[in-house]
Amino acid sequence: MSENKKPNNCQKRDKLSRRQGVTVAVGFKSGTFSEYQETLMEKLIGIWHLMQILAYTIAKTLADFSNNSI
Numbered sequence: 001m002s003e004n005k006k007p008n009n010c011q012k013r014d015k016l017s018r019r020q021g022v023t024v025a026v027g028f029k030s031g032t033f034s035e036y037q038e039t040l041m042e043k044l045i046g047i048w049h050l051m052q053i054l055a056y057t058i059a060k061t062l063a064d065f066s067n068n069s070i
Contacts, residue, residue, distance in 0.1 A: 016022070038046075
């Protein structure tokens with residue numbers, strides 16, 4: 001909000017009755033927020049997790065196959 005502008009709607013209330021709530025609305029300029037982008041570390045951790053899953057799957061398959069072929 002600029003210095004000279006007043007809020008569009010402002011109300012003051014000392015006490016709320018039971019089951020009444022308060023709503024607060026805040027406006028932001030366009031472009032204030034942007035899409036989240038993963039960091040390099042987060043990408044590397046994701047790749048590492050995928051490699052662990054693949055390695056476990058391959059190892060388990062080979063272990064089961066070798067135990068059945070004896």
